[in-house]
Amino acid sequence: MTGDPMIEVRDLRVSFGEVAAVQGVSFRVEAGESFGLVGESGSGKSTVLRALAGLNPDWTGELRVEGRAQGRRRDKGFFKSCQMVFQDPYGSLHPRHTIDRILAEPVAIHRMGDADARIERALAEVGLGSQFRYRYPHQLSGGQRQRVAIARALILEPNILLLDEPTSALDVSVQAEILNLLTRLRAERGLTYVLVSHNLAVVAHMCGRLAVMNRGRLVEELDAEALRRGEAREDYTRQLLRASRGYDRAAAEAFRDFA
């Protein structure tokens, strides 16, 4: 516990017109921690992440990243230290840019210089050889594209990686490769992760601590260890856990809606 947490969210609220997507969410993430946000569709988990990333300007509350209060617009320094990886690697890479150009862009924007060496290094770090450098996204598999998306985030040498369902579009064998890569990179670089997922097993594997969201609210916060032992306090979390363990007719018949 050394002073400021890496990320602090206090009473975050986001509305889209009349829909209150996030209704007063608070949590903090320490430096070097991996924090999970789980929930079903419409729970507001991705909206929290997007507000944090500066992709959604219409929010109220308090967001502090690396000790600094964040406004609606972020400066360049913020994006240098806080990067995001999106769910769908088929949609997040420019189809008419080569991998080289995709990776060169952030380096140029932040005037980091030495683009050539940085791109080589970034590709090597995510396990892609230099033969991929001048290819287009459509020439790559889903897993390879997600590696490019991770390389693009890491090339700025950020402290924080925001991960929005980074493996849910991938086959399970490829998912394992990407999760291993993310685990290794965090250990090597001391990164802080916020991982959004609907998959409890993925979050339990990747995160030390997690928050469960439902209908825009934070239901509870717990350790991955507690989750693994099934020690959830809230009925909602217990139902989610039960559903994640596979089909059980009697259990599913008893499922209810949580408002």
Next chain:
Amino acid sequence: MTPKSMTPSDQSPLLRVENLRVAFPTPTGPFEAVRGVSFAMGREKLGIVGESGSGKSLTGRSILRLVPSPGTVTADRMEFEGEELTALPETRLRAIRGRRISMVMQDPKFSLNPVMTVGRQIAEAYRVHHRAGSGEARRRALEMLEAVRIRDPERVYGLYPHEVSGGMGQRIMIAMMLIPGPALLIADEPTSALDVTVQMQVLVILDELCGRQGMGLVFISHDLNLVASFCDRVLIMYAGRVVESCRAADLHKATHPYTRGLLDSLPRLEERRAELPVLARDPRWLEDGR
């Protein structure tokens, strides 16, 4: 719904497929996406699992001859309720499609007609296959909506597809596919677009309808744990072949290195592992399918 007389006795399978092949022409010669798949099933829940590109969806589609052209489907035998499907003319097949064998796709958003109320779509599915007036079709559709556990069928009947949630949309799809009273339902990732709890609730409905109507179900999925807990039997496909088949409850004792590798690579809720074992693909798997 009239209870089906068990004409083809339970000894003869509901569906028997032998040496099914699906090929697509490419500039470098035909590419075989399904390479000699054989199986037989009764009135049971048969799971087909595999990763993308394994040929599981094409296997399901080729039963109803729904493989898009330039694709070609061949099989030594494709027998449904004792009738050979491969030799059947398109007109005769149309009487089977939807009526005796029907299919549920992954995403209700793309399978429902956006400019027609869901109730009318279900009623239409009934009238296409049965001689019935609009009043009777409506009554049947409402019954079916109730059977898939939609709470207020009268209200939902008049809704358009964009007004219903994903889970409800999938129940509506299932209602539409089941209203003609098929003997076999092919469900291609029917719950993958849904939240886990909704997914389980939809599976309860499928489970119950299989039991009550004595219907066979081909359940195509990439989710090994789901198939293991839901189905009776599983086929595991890899690169267009069935590499292993077993009782679903025994999937965790599977012996093929591909199946083992897939199971190992899944993150587990109960167990902390520093690193996930990565699947090392063996070229021999391409050849030693059964």
